[in-house]
Amino acid sequence: MGKSIGRFDPTPSRTPEECERHYTQVHVRMAQDLLRPMPSLLSYHTNRAMAQADVNGGWHQRPRAWRFVVLRFAPGATLEFTPEQTEMVAQDHVNCLYRLRQGDVDENVLLDRVDRQRALAKFMIEADRAVGVAADSAWEAFSGVADRVRSVMDGAFGARQLILNRVLNEVECEPLDVEGQRPVGVVEDTTRVGYIEAYFDHARWGEEALGGLAAEGVLRDPALVEANLLHVEELAPLDVTGA
Numbered sequence: 001m002g003k004s005i006g007r008f009d010p011t012p013s014r015t016p017e018e019c020e021r022h023y024t025q026v027h028v029r030m031a032q033d034l035l036r037p038m039p040s041l042l043s044y045h046t047n048r049a050m051a052q053a054d055v056n057g058g059w060h061q062r063p064r065a066w067r068f069v070v071l072r073f074a075p076g077a078t079l080e081f082t083p084e085q086t087e088m089v090a091q092d093h094v095n096c097l098y099r100l101r102q103g104d105v106d107e108n109v110l111l112d113r114v115d116r117q118r119a120l121a122k123f124m125i126e127a128d129r130a131v132g133v134a135a136d137s138a139w140e141a142f143s144g145v146a147d148r149v150r151s152v153m154d155g156a157f158g159a160r161q162l163i164l165n166r167v168l169n170e171v172e173c174e175p176l177d178v179e180g181q182r183p184v185g186v187v188e189d190t191t192r193v194g195y196i197e198a199y200f201d202h203a204r205w206g207e208e209a210l211g212g213l214a215a216e217g218v219l220r221d222p223a224l225v226e227a228n229l230l231h232v233e234e235l236a237p238l239d240v241t242g243a
Contacts, residue, residue: 001042002073005165005195006102007126009066013177014096022096023067030092032237034085040077044238045070047124051207053229057215059207064228067097068124068195072241078104090182099180103170103190110150111162114199120160121203122234123210125149125196125219127227135193139166141223142193148218149196149210158205163197193224203231 010019028046035041047070049063093100125145129138146164153159170190173180200206210229219227
């Protein structure tokens, strides 16, 4: 299965409220219409950062992220936009987002206890590598964070699934209104290391299990920067898996 994860911020050209409204009411619907006819597209999930773990082990820090998008494809496949569709999407970015960082990832499921749950609470950890740190060294550090998360989830009440994603590349973007709005190529030497996706039966169990990691300094590794532990709201605008 192919998979890509992207993250982006609300454009400074609009208020956060305007960005949120346009993204949810216009951009997502446009994406549904473009992605649904693609036979290779398996799922399209949106993630909104709701809270971030703080140094006290609580969840009172303002999130240093806004939204993420997760796409899954049939093996060997990727997005199949025409040039016209790609430009239409880029032009719509002007209305709601900038600093797009999208890349293919290699997914590794570390824990899977999902059975018949119909609703799960999601948590995410993201990170970049520090200046001067080799990609393999940063990945080793990030994998160590994932191991620590797994050790916590192994005995945690309500813990269901843990996924470790290694970023393989990153889309290069140029500005339209502001930076990072039109994809123009691929940056192979990305500084983005990876994403950890953790699922629990309820937000309370995830917050109780994972909040202590921030207090313990697990994310403060010298090989990593911009390491954020986030509680995100995940929705599935499009999912044909199992159809």
